[in-house]
Amino acid sequence: MVIQKAAVIGGGSFGTVVANILADNHIHTVQWMRNDDVARSINEQHSNPQYLPDVSLNPALTATTDLLDAIRGAEVIFVSVPSKSVREVVSSFSAELTPEQALVSTTKGIEPDGFLLMSQVLAEICPDNPVGVLSGPNLAKEIAKRELAATVIASENSDLRRNIQEALSCPYFRVYASNDLYGVELSGALKNIYAIVSGFVAALGMGENTRSMIITRSLAEMSRFAVALGANPLTFLGLAGVGDLVVTCTSPLSRNYRVGYAIGQGKSLAEAVDELGEVAEGVNTLRYVRAKAQELSIYMPLVMGAYEVLFNGANPRVVAQGLMTGEHASDVEFALPRCDI
Numbered sequence: 180m181v182i183q184k185a186a187v188i189g190g191g192s193f194g195t196v197v198a199n200i201l202a203d204n205h206i207h208t209v210q211w212m213r214n215d216d217v218a219r220s221i222n223e224q225h226s227n228p229q230y231l232p233d234v235s236l237n238p239a240l241t242a243t244t245d246l247l248d249a250i251r252g253a254e255v256i257f258v259s260v261p262s263k264s265v266r267e268v269v270s271s272f273s274a275e276l277t278p279e280q281a282l283v284s285t286t287k288g289i290e291p292d293g294f295l296l297m298s299q300v301l302a303e304i305c306p307d308n309p310v311g312v313l314s315g316p317n318l319a320k321e322i323a324k325r326e327l328a329a330t331v332i333a334s335e336n337s338d339l340r341r342n343i344q345e346a347l348s349c350p351y352f353r354v355y356a357s358n359d360l361y362g363v364e365l366s367g368a369l370k371n372i373y374a375i376v377s378g379f380v381a382a383l384g385m386g387e388n389t390r391s392m393i394i395t396r397s398l399a400e401m402s403r404f405a406v407a408l409g410a411n412p413l414t415f416l417g418l419a420g421v422g423d424l425v426v427t428c429t430s431p432l433s434r435n436y437r438v439g440y441a442i443g444q445g446k447s448l449a450e451a452v453d454e455l456g457e458v459a460e461g462v463n464t465l466r467y468v469r470a471k472a473q474e475l476s477i478y479m480p481l482v483m484g485a486y487e488v489l490f491n492g493a494n495p496r497v498v499a500q501g502l503m504t505g506e507h508a509s510d511v512e513f514a515l516p517r518c519d520i
């Protein structure tokens with residue numbers, strides 16, 4: 180099927196980028212947002228001054244504050260609001276959907292009640308609709324400048340995967356497919372925690388060896404958590420895992436990295452989040468993942484250390500030093516299990 184009309188729910192940086200790619204691909208695209216001024220600016224100035232200043236959007240992209248107007252007749256609806264608002268926003272239009280309308284989440288977060296990923300929230304609210312997840316190393320501000328990037332569409336529905344590959348692929352954006360919805364989505368949520376940790380490390384002026392150690396041990400920790408939750412760790416080797424972990428742990432364009440950096444410079448969590456003015460999903464994800472790791476007794480020293488820094492005022496340098504004296508560990512646990520060291 181060729182997608183003729185798409186809706187994007189959310190007026191932030193990533194929603195705008197997805198909407199702009201769709202418009203570049205000549206798909207009739209309507210972006211919904213709650214802010215009238217931003218909607219007007221997209222329609223009249225072809226720009227989103229709040230989230231993507233200095234970026235010229237495709238003039239064919241239209242914005243609205245009327246949800247039903249956005250979703251009416253759309254074959255696919257991208258959901259791109261922060262995780263804490265997904266249930267509320269999707270519930271407000273779910274009764275209007277027809278079963279063939281597909282929902283694709285771009286949101287990299289977790290709902291604490293039941294530890295649900297966003298596709299699980301969507302499936303709960305809209306049980307009759309096909310669901311997918313878009314995730315990968317996709318800093319919105321780079322894609323907005325049409326710098327080359329790739330992503331993953333994950334869904335159990337092969338038609339949906341193919342339709343999204345068709346709808347979003349263009350000379351600056353390549354879309355790979357996965358049928359591991361849970362693994363793709365879990366890695367997208369988890370990497371935000373480690374971007375915060377990498378931000379501390381950078382602010383403390385630690386070296387490149389340190390950065391590499393943190394990223395690699397983050398991957399080990401994410402995979403250990405994933406396996407404990409029944410996910411396929413091989414998915415973590417792809418763009419939605421290693422790819423997104425590397426970009427978010429190394430780029431000052433990442434909001435999660437910036438929050439960590441500000442805290443590493445001595446700011447409080449509240450100051451760091453206020454200064455950002457955009458969503459940094461990793462802050463809440465850290466709380467929920469720490470609770471889950473404690474509940475299931477999963478060894479996650481980076482998560483535990485980051486929690487102490489963010490929520491109990493621990494000194495990041497002392498916490499980083501403490502990570503060096505943990506119990507002797509295996510490099511690759513799939514090759515040498517922890518119990519066989």
Ligand SMILES: NC(=O)C1=CN([C@@H]2O[C@H](COP(=O)(O)OP(=O)(O)OC[C@H]3O[C@@H](n4cnc5c(N)ncnc54)[C@H](OP(=O)(O)O)[C@@H]3O)[C@@H](O)[C@H]2O)C=CC1
Binds near residue numbers: 191192193230285
């Ligand atoms: N930015 C990026 O590089 C990428 C982001 N993502 C993920 O996409 C998701 C969205 O991120 P992003 O676009 O960057 O976020 P932003 O912080 O840029 O924007 C959030 C948007 O959601 C809107 N919003 C928040 N709460 C509500 C609500 N209750 N009802 C309606 N609208 C609401 C905001 O509206 P308002 O301005 O009115 O508050 C704003 O338009 C996140 O989960 C993020 O992890 C994924 C890949 C890349």
Ligand SMILES: O=C(CO)COP(=O)(O)O
Binds near residue numbers: 432435458460
């Ligand atoms: O998910 C992202 C890049 O893939 C964006 O990361 P931040 O939310 O940290 O900016």
